[in-house]
Amino acid sequence: MPAELEAAGITDPGLRAAYLACRELNAAHGRTYFLATRLLSPARRPAIHALYGFARYADDIVDDLGTAPLEVREAALDELGVALVGALDGAPSALPVITAVTDTVRRYGVDARLFAPFLTSMRMDLRVTEYATTAALDEYVYGSAAVIGLQVLPVLGTVGPGAEEPAEALGRAFQLTNFLRDVGEDLDRGRVYLPLDELGAFGVDRALLRWCRIRRVLDPRVRRALAHLVARTRGTYRRAEAGIALLDPESRDCVRCAFTLYGGILDEIVKADYDVLFRRVRVPQRRRLAVAAPALLRAVAARSRGTSVSVRSMIEQH
Structure with missing residues (x-):
C-alpha cells in the first residue's frame, strides 16, 4: 500500500x-x-x-x-x-x-450529492424489511448501489460521454446478485430483498420462503421465481456491459474482472438449481483464477518488470 x-x-x-x-x-x-x-x-x-x-x-x-x-x-x-x-x-x-x-x-x-441517497438507503435497512414492488426495491437499490457506480466513475476515468447509465446499471447488477445469493442469510436477519410483487406472480411470499428455509426444502414455485429474477438480473448486466468500453483503457480490466466474476455468481446459482436458501454459493477458485490471471499478468508485467509476485497467490489471498 x-x-x-x-x-x-x-x-x-x-x-x-x-x-x-x-x-x-x-x-x-x-x-x-x-x-x-x-x-x-x-x-x-x-x-x-x-x-x-x-x-x-x-x-x-x-x-x-x-x-x-x-x-x-x-x-x-x-x-x-x-x-x-x-x-x-x-x-x-x-x-x-x-x-x-x-x-x-x-x-x-x-459528486458529493451522491452520498445522501446512499445514506438514505442505509437508514431504510433499519426499518424496512421487505419491498412490496419492484419500483420500491429499485428506489432502495439506487441509493445502495447505483450511486456507488457513479461515485467510482471519476476515479476510473472515461473516454467519452454516456458512461453514467451503464455505471448505474453495473452497481444495480452487483446488488441484485447479492440479493439472490443471500436470500437465506437475509431471511435470518428478518429481511427480504426480492420484490414481493414478482415473487407473488409465482405463488411465492415471505411465509413460503421462511417455511422452505426452516424445512430445508426448496419449493418448485420458489425455484421458478428465482430463475425469473436471475434472468432479469442478467438483463441488467447486459445494459451495464456497454459501459466498459467507455472507461479509460487503464480501468477496463478491473471492471471487466468484477463484471465477469460477479456475474459468475448467477451461473453458480443456476448450477446449484437455485438452492440459495440453505447455502451461499461462490465462484470456484479455479474460475476466479481463469478470469483474473490473464489480466493480472498484464498488469503486473506493465508495472513490475521482473516481478517475483505469484499471480496465483494474489488471487487466492483475495
Whole structure:
C-alpha cells in the first residue's frame, strides 16, 4: 500500500493512515472487489478503497450493530452523515473513512450529492424489511448501489460521454446478485430483498420462503421465481456491459474482472438449481483464477518488470 499512496501523491501521515484503514476494510470484506482493484494502476487504488471503505463502514453500522437498539444505529448513521458533510465543508474528522473519502471526493471531483441517497438507503435497512414492488426495491437499490457506480466513475476515468447509465446499471447488477445469493442469510436477519410483487406472480411470499428455509426444502414455485429474477438480473448486466468500453483503457480490466466474476455468481446459482436458501454459493477458485490471471499478468508485467509476485497467490489471498 505505501507504493500506492506514493503513486497517488498521498504524503500526509494522517491521510495515509486513513487510506490504509479503508484498504483493510476492502481486503477483509470485498474479496471480488479487492481482487479487481489490483488491476488498476496504483495511483487509482486508494480512491477506490476509500469509497468502498466508507460504504462498508455504513453497512456495518446497520448489520454488525444488529443487537444495538434501533435508535442507537439510527443515531450512528446520522452522526456519520453529519461528519461527512462537515468534512466536505473543511471540518476535521476523527473517522478514517471520512478523512479518506473526503480527500477522494476533492481529488477526483466526485459528486458529493451522491452520498445522501446512499445514506438514505442505509437508514431504510433499519426499518424496512421487505419491498412490496419492484419500483420500491429499485428506489432502495439506487441509493445502495447505483450511486456507488457513479461515485467510482471519476476515479476510473472515461473516454467519452454516456458512461453514467451503464455505471448505474453495473452497481444495480452487483446488488441484485447479492440479493439472490443471500436470500437465506437475509431471511435470518428478518429481511427480504426480492420484490414481493414478482415473487407473488409465482405463488411465492415471505411465509413460503421462511417455511422452505426452516424445512430445508426448496419449493418448485420458489425455484421458478428465482430463475425469473436471475434472468432479469442478467438483463441488467447486459445494459451495464456497454459501459466498459467507455472507461479509460487503464480501468477496463478491473471492471471487466468484477463484471465477469460477479456475474459468475448467477451461473453458480443456476448450477446449484437455485438452492440459495440453505447455502451461499461462490465462484470456484479455479474460475476466479481463469478470469483474473490473464489480466493480472498484464498488469503486473506493465508495472513490475521482473516481478517475483505469484499471480496465483494474489488471487487466492483475495
